[in-house]
Amino acid sequence: MNEQLEKARKWKKIANVVWYACVGLILLVAGIWERWVPEVPPVVANLIFVFLGLVFLMVAFVEGRHDALASVLISQEQYSERKTVAVRMTMFFGGLLGLLGCGTVIAVLKDGEVSAWVLPGIIFLFVAFCINRELFEIFFLKRLGKVGTNNPNQVEG
Amino acid sequence: MKTELEKAKMWKVVFQAAWIGGLILFMISGLAYAWWSPLPPSTMTMVTSAMYFLLGVIFLVQSFFEGRYDALASSPVSVEKYSARKTFAVRSTILFGLIFALLGSVTIWAILQSGAIGGTWLIAGMIFFFSAFVGNSYLWEIFFLKRLGKVETT
Numbered sequence: 128m129n130e131q132l133e134k135a136r137k138w139k140k141i142a143n144v145v146w147y148a149c150v151g152l153i154l155l156v157a158g159i160w161e162r163w164v165p166e167v168p169p170v171v172a173n174l175i176f177v178f179l180g181l182v183f184l185m186v187a188f189v190e191g192r193h194d195a196l197a198s199v200l201i202s203q204e205q206y207s208e209r210k211t212v213a214v215r216m217t218m219f220f221g222g223l224l225g226l227l228g229c230g231t232v233i234a235v236l237k238d239g240e241v242s243a244w245v246l247p248g249i250i251f252l253f254v255a256f257c258i259n260r261e262l263f264e265i266f267f268l269k270r271l272g273k274v275g276t277n278n279p280n281q282v283e284g
Numbered sequence: 285m286k287t288e289l290e291k292a293k294m295w296k297v298v299f300q301a302a303w304i305g306g307l308i309l310f311m312i313s314g315l316a317y318a319w320w321s322p323l324p325p326s327t328m329t330m331v332t333s334a335m336y337f338l339l340g341v342i343f344l345v346q347s348f349f350e351g352r353y354d355a356l357a358s359s360p361v362s363v364e365k366y367s368a369r370k371t372f373a374v375r376s377t378i379l380f381g382l383i384f385a386l387l388g389s390v391t392i393w394a395i396l397q398s399g400a401i402g403g404t405w406l407i408a409g410m411i412f413f414f415s416a417f418v419g420n421s422y423l424w425e426i427f428f429l430k431r432l433g434k435v436e437t438t
Contacts, residue, residue, distance in 0.1 A: 129359040136358070140422065144376050147417075151383035158390045194293075197357035199286045216301055223308040230315035261297065 135193040142186040149182055169244035176248030180255030191263025198264075198273050206265075206274045213261035221257045228253035292353040299346040306342050310335055329406045336409030340416030351424020355432055358425075366426075366435045373422035381418045388414035 153175060160167065201209070231249060235241050268274055313335075321328060361369070391414075392407050429435055 132357075132359060136354070140372065140376070143421075144379065147380060147420075148383060151380070151387050155383065155387045155390060158387070158394060194357075197289075198293075199289060212297065216297075219301065220304060220308070223305060223312065227308050227312050227315065230312060234315060234318065 132193070132196045135189065135196050138189045139193040142182075142189045146182050146186045149179060153179065169242045172242075172245040173248035176245070176252045180248075180252040183252075183255050184258060187258055187260040188263050191260040191265075192267050194260065194264045195267035195271055195273060198268065200273055200275045201268070202275055206268060209261075209268070210265050213259075213265045216261050217257060217259060220259060224253050224256050289353070289356045292349065292356050295349045296346075296353040299342065299349050303339075303342050303346040306339055310339060333405045333409030336406075336413040340409075340413040343413075343416045344419055347419060347421040348424050350421035351426075352428050354421060354425045355428035355434060358429065358434055360434050360436045361429065362436055366429060369422075369429070370426050373420075373426045376422050377418060377420060380420060384414045384417045 157167075228250065231253075232246060235246060235249070236243055317328070323331065388410065391410060395406060395410075
């Protein structure tokens, strides 16, 4: 298990570095590019959004798996509490991202400066953002046999 | 140790929600500002700068709790592994530092060029925000690993 945890740790770090580096680099390139290229081709913009969404999903997956592996053995009640937290967080992020996504889509359609063809990529990115690591952790906890009996005293040891 | 790990997890989750939620709310307020601006532009830049400060602080606290949780969740490591983790943490920091320094410089240059009202106020908040990004969870993890007695001799 320790070896598996160490491997999961390594992947978590790599995925995190890739995510932050990608976001930083894309913002940087977009900032510089805007001054010379008036409009990024929609296909390229879509591909960038889809790529970012996939990287984010990968980060959530490996982080959730790491957290599940690192977790102590938990009781059914604790598992159920974690599930509630995960669902509430997803609803919270979903609500906020839904607002931000709608605002972005309206802004894109309203100003007409950016082609409306970038919308599929933007929508994909916002949907990907809703799938967080807590959900993946819940997904893995039972599969990794980390959910014990109903008696919390039994799982403490 | 188990209770400590569970508590560390809770704080990690709380600050992650605060960080991601804060970032999204900041972006929503940026979008809303295009349609509705309750304050004069010079005041708004100060408010934006304060929001950058707040987000930077939340990011720092979040990385602190994440690093502490990772150190607590880690199995005991040998001195060699600890040293390898340290190298990784330093290299990641250098990579983030370079990318965010470049991104920060370009953003500040764009603000100065556009001549936004109260731009210097905005720049103060932004510099803090970009600097906060460099303080990542790996550095905190390294900081805590030895203090939690997780480094074993070979």
